[in-house]
Amino acid sequence: MCNTCGCNVTPGNRSLIQNEKPKEGLTTISVLQNLLTHNNTQADHNRVHFDAEKVLVINLMSSPGSGKTSLLESTIKQLKESLSIAVIEGDLETENDAQRIQAQGVPAYQITTGTACHLDAHLIHNVLHHMPLKGLDLLFIENVGNLVCPASFDLGHHRNVVLLSVTEGDDKPSKYPVMFKAADLVLITKTDLLPYLDDFSIDNAKQNVHNLANNAPTLTVSAKNNQGMDEWISWLKSEINQHQVLLSNHQTQKPKVQQDGALLHAKATPHKFYPVKTHQQ
């Protein structure tokens, strides 16, 4: 919050903010404000809604067609007897995905974004005031299929799950570092197709994520033959448990979207609702 003591000045930006010789009447105002502040403030507000109802919120991101909705369908089949689940679907067009989820017997809310290629915290908030959160254990947000923009937007959720289907190639974490650096869990999907592909290496995919200084766990799944579903379900259950422990200590957690550099260099979001602790795996 402090421009006076110079703690915003880092090796990366020192040269950029040194005052130049002023022209007549020309003043340079140093600001160093994060341009995602609007979104981040709304995201913190959304998280307060979620935490008030003790619901764990997971954001699923991937390129189009990597299997997000199929994964949700299989997951809901296995969990709907024991947990109360809802889904927010983000797509450019159509309500197909929400209908697929509703067919599984759980509430689904469709956001059609038109031309916007990602969800943001404001779009999620609009839905929140129409959907009952009370009694929910788990809320999934299926983001717009896109490996670029969604990574930069905190929606007020708690965990980022990034899907990588085996047909996309094991180099995608290196090509889309912003997305894969933001993953709290990487899910390699469509593993039933591995026998037909000679060049997808799960180890390479993991190594490429590791190179992004991200030690998030990697799991493999197939929504077709249910390979890996048990591990994925266990991960979800343990995340729900850990989150309940945090909440009972009046803490919450943020997904990895929070940009280290942006936070170090910019003014902090003006309000925090209650002690927030980033929880590490």
Add this chain to the structure above:
Amino acid sequence: MHELSLCENLLDQVIKIAQQHQAKNIESITLNLGPLAGIEPLLLDNAFKILKIDTVVANAQLIINSTPIIIQCQQCGEQSSATNNYLVCPSCQSNDTQLISGDELTLASVALYTAT
């Protein structure tokens, strides 16, 4: 294309600053943009050209400074420069590193003429 909505935020902030300083005219707006922010500078520049029309910043120039990717190793403490998809410490090969520069999008400064 979220560059457009980011640019709206930018203009909001700049207009507030202009009002605070009773600026007559704004000469330039300087942003710091890291390669890992996920923002395309060209798209941001285009959005700015569209949105600035008929506002107090209509005459302003947008300067986008690309910040370097710098990591700090949490194991050996070394600071080093790094590339987009390789953020491993070159000294000790640990991937327990923190980005200290390279993923930011910040409004660094506004150069304006005050009414004196």
